[in-house]
Amino acid sequence: MAPVAGEKELPNVLPHTTATQVPLRRLQRSMDARHLIMIALGGVIGSGLFLSSGYTISQAGPLGAIIAYLIGAVVVYLVMACLGELAIAYPVSGAFHIYAARSIGPATGFTTAWLYWLCWVVALGSEFTASGILMQRWFPGVPVWLWCLIFAAVLFLLNAVSARVFGEAEFWFSLIKVVAIVGLIVLGGAAIFGITPLSAEHPPAILFSNFETPDGLFPGGFSGVLVTALAVFYAFSGSELIGVAAGETKDPAKNIPKALRSTVLRLVVLFVGAIAVVAAILPYEQASVTSSPFVDVFEYVGVPFAADIMNFVIITALLSAGNSGLFSCARMLFSLAEEGHAPQRLSYLTKRGVPIVALSVSILIGLVSLLTSVIAPGTVYLVLVSIAGFAVVAVWMSIVASQFFHRRAFVRAGGDIKTLAYRTPLYPALPIVAFALLFISIVAIAFDPNQVAALYFGVPFVGACYLYFWWRHGRKRRTDDAAVPVVAGVTE
Numbered sequence: 001m002a003p004v005a006g007e008k009e010l011p012n013v014l015p016h017t018t019a020t021q022v023p024l025r026r027l028q029r030s031m032d033a034r035h036l037i038m039i040a041l042g043g044v045i046g047s048g049l050f051l052s053s054g055y056t057i058s059q060a061g062p063l064g065a066i067i068a069y070l071i072g073a074v075v076v077y078l079v080m081a082c083l084g085e086l087a088i089a090y091p092v093s094g095a096f097h098i099y100a101a102r103s104i105g106p107a108t109g110f111t112t113a114w115l116y117w118l119c120w121v122v123a124l125g126s127e128f129t130a131s132g133i134l135m136q137r138w139f140p141g142v143p144v145w146l147w148c149l150i151f152a153a154v155l156f157l158l159n160a161v162s163a164r165v166f167g168e169a170e171f172w173f174s175l176i177k178v179v180a181i182v183g184l185i186v187l188g189g190a191a192i193f194g195i196t197p198l199s200a201e202h203p204p205a206i207l208f209s210n211f212e213t214p215d216g217l218f219p220g221g222f223s224g225v226l227v228t229a230l231a232v233f234y235a236f237s238g239s240e241l242i243g244v245a246a247g248e249t250k251d252p253a254k255n256i257p258k259a260l261r262s263t264v265l266r267l268v269v270l271f272v273g274a275i276a277v278v279a280a281i282l283p284y285e286q287a288s289v290t291s292s293p294f295v296d297v298f299e300y301v302g303v304p305f306a307a308d309i310m311n312f313v314i315i316t317a318l319l320s321a322g323n324s325g326l327f328s329c330a331r332m333l334f335s336l337a338e339e340g341h342a343p344q345r346l347s348y349l350t351k352r353g354v355p356i357v358a359l360s361v362s363i364l365i366g367l368v369s370l371l372t373s374v375i376a377p378g379t380v381y382l383v384l385v386s387i388a389g390f391a392v393v394a395v396w397m398s399i400v401a402s403q404f405f406h407r408r409a410f411v412r413a414g415g416d417i418k419t420l421a422y423r424t425p426l427y428p429a430l431p432i433v434a435f436a437l438l439f440i441s442i443v444a445i446a447f448d449p450n451q452v453a454a455l456y457f458g459v460p461f462v463g464a465c466y467l468y469f470w471w472r473h474g475r476k477r478r479t480d481d482a483a484v485p486v487v488a489g490v491t492e
Contacts, residue, residue, distance in 0.1 A: 024431050036242050036259035037266070038174035040166065043324040044267060045177045045240025046127075050314045054286075054293040055279055060228035061219045062211045068225050069275050072232035073268045076239055079396045080260045082403035083240060085424045087260075091252040091408065096240070096395055097335060099402035103409065106473070110341050111465035112398045115391035117332040117362075118461075120325035121236075121390040124366030125373055127322035128152055134315050137308075148370060155323050159330065162352040166327055173320035180266030180313040181270045184294055187301045188277035199302030206281065213284040227448050230441050237392040239263055240399065241324055253421035329362035330355050341473070378467035383457045390442075390458025397438045404431040448485075 059064045086099045096116055101109025132147030158169045160366075190196070194205030213219045242259050278293045292314070298306035323420055334355035337347035348359045372381040407427055410417070417423055424430055445451045 028309040034171060036255060037262050038171040039324055039327070040239045040242050040259070040263045041178065041266060041270075042170045042174040042320040043241045043328075044236055045174065045181070045270070046238075046317050046321040048309065049181075049235065049271065049274060050269060050294050050317060051292050053275055054282065056228055056231065056275070057279050057282070057284065057293075059231075060224045061213055061215075061217060061222055062284060063217045064220065064225040065228060065275050065279060066227040068232050069272050070268075071229045072236050073264070075233060075396075075434065075437055076236045076267060077264050078430055078437070079399055080239060080242075080264050081424050082400045082431050082434065083242065084257050084260045084422045085420065086399065086403055086406060087256045088241065088421045091256075096399060097332070097339075099406070100398045101339065103402040103406040104398070106339075106341075107129050107466050107469040108398060110336075110469045110473075111338075111462055112395055113332050113336050113341070114465055115387070115462070116395050117329055117336075118384065119388040119391035119395075120329045121362060121365050121386045122369050123325050124152075124322055124329070125362070125370030126385075127318045127325070128366075128370055129373065131315050131322075133320045134311055134318075137311050148367070151319060151322070152363055152367060155326050156317065156359065158323060159326050159359055160350075160354055160356060162354060166323070170221055170320060170323050170327075173316055173323060176313060176316045177320060178266075178270065180294070180310070181274050183303075184297055185270075185273040185277055187303065188281055188297050191271075191297075191301045192277070192280050196301050198304075199300070203300070207394065208280050210280055210283055219284070221467040226444060230444055230448065231449065233329055233396075233438075233441055234389060234392050236267065237269070237325060238321065240395065241268065241328055257422045326359070326362060327368070330359040333358035333361060341469075382453065386453040386457040387461045389443075389451065390461075393438050394458065394462065397442075400431040400438070403427075404428060404435070465478075 053065075056068070059065075060068050084437065086103075090098050090102065097109040097113035097435065098107075100112045128148040128151050132144035132152050135142065135147045136144065159166050187198070191199075191203070192206060194203070197203050211217065218225065242263065243293065259327055264410070278297055281297050282293055286296070294313075295307050295310045303309065333342055333346045334349075336342035337344055337358070346355070346361065348355065348357045350356050369381070369384060372384065403424055404427075407417070407424070410420075424481055442455075
């Protein structure tokens with residue numbers, strides 16, 4: 001597919017090696033940087049921030065929660081810095097497994113793709129269910145399952161028309177969430193200093209008195225901050241969706257780095273700012289039991305109909321995350337089919353460049369995941385959720401490892417790093433530090449009873465993917481590889 005008008009041709013950075021050939025671009029490049037930013041924010045900002053931020057504060061304390069989110073933001077920056085170089089080198093849809101397959105090995109790419117696909121498929125079911133439950137505030141007589149089907153149909157249609165329609169829908173979905181968070185930061189920030197023009201009671205300035213809890217600044221100790229930081233890594237998952245959408249982005253060399261920088265900056269301001277305001281206004285003990293800290297803060301500053309407004313915002317947040325997740329699922333299946341690692345039928349595209357078969361399969365499996373949450377919550381669904389949680393950090397590890405090996409292969413093949421449209425800074429220290437931090441977080445999960453199931457099921461799932469790939473493709477590849485010469489030090 002020829003580049004669209006105004007877009008620079010982006011050859012592979014190692015054009016003469018079989019290790020870096022990417023599938024022929026056939027998806028439509030119709031999204032701008034603003035779409036990428038909102039897609040990433042849409043995947044990240046979900047019910048966790050709006051509903052669970054109070055629990056985060058109760059675990060680490062007000063100051064500890066802020067520190068945990070700052071640590072998470074640093075890790076996100078490191079991963080995004082690696083993602084930028086890869087997304088421009090391989091501007092294809094469903095790119096994570098392409099990065100890993102070309103830079104590390106095809107089995108790693110195969111495993112990464114299925115981990116990430118399963119992560120979002122499981123999320124789809126939970127987003128639909130939560131949205132249906134929240135809708136009962138206004139329509140108590142309508143069953144939850146009917147809302148699930150309605151929301152599934154709406155998201156399917158938004159994704160089925162075109163990537164541009166999906167991008168526009170996600171832009172406005174995400175904008176609603178961002179406006180709500182900015183409103184909390186501005187109004188709540190003013191209330192901290194006693195400025196509450198909307199309130200009839202006009203409470204006095206509380207400043208940061210709630211940061212000092214009866215048990216000190218860190219009531220849960222350092223371990224509380226650490227456990228919260230692990231949860232924050234998962235809270236920031238979705239920022240990597242920029243890589244998934246790289247194959248449908250106009251002028252990737254310009255728009256992807258711009259989107260990455262803007263996304264990280266906005267995540268830091270929105271997440272850390274919101275947590276700081278909630279921690280300052282809500283007493284430490286109250287934050288752990290509230291249904292939504294955002295509702296409490298908005299009521300404190302005098303916003304009318306705070307509960308209804310936040311109910312709408314949270315439903316929007318859930319549908320936004322589901323919209324991004326469905327997009328990601330479809331592109332992963334499409335990309336796997338392009339690679340020959342999934343049925344070829346999944347690579348079918350409509351005239352508008354939408355992988356409709358992959359999209360249909362993903363929405364159906366998402367609904368099946370929803371059924372398992374009802375029929376077998378303690379067995380099948382528990383396994384799926386555990387693997388999905390493990391997948392987030394595992395995929396980030398594959399991204400930073402891919403960048404490390406990609407750059408090394410590029411230099412060994414005689415490439416000039418000055419020619420790269422975007423360069424990961426501080427190489428090789430940055431990817432090494434990022435991988436080490438992510439690996440530590442995986443190990444630390446073993447010491448958290450609430451998250452250890454992710455290891456019990458996630459690690460065996462990864463092993464099963466590698467074994468299946470070797471059984472299905474490895475034996476044949478060993479024969480084929482014997483006839484492939486080594487080119488510039490890089491093998492297939």
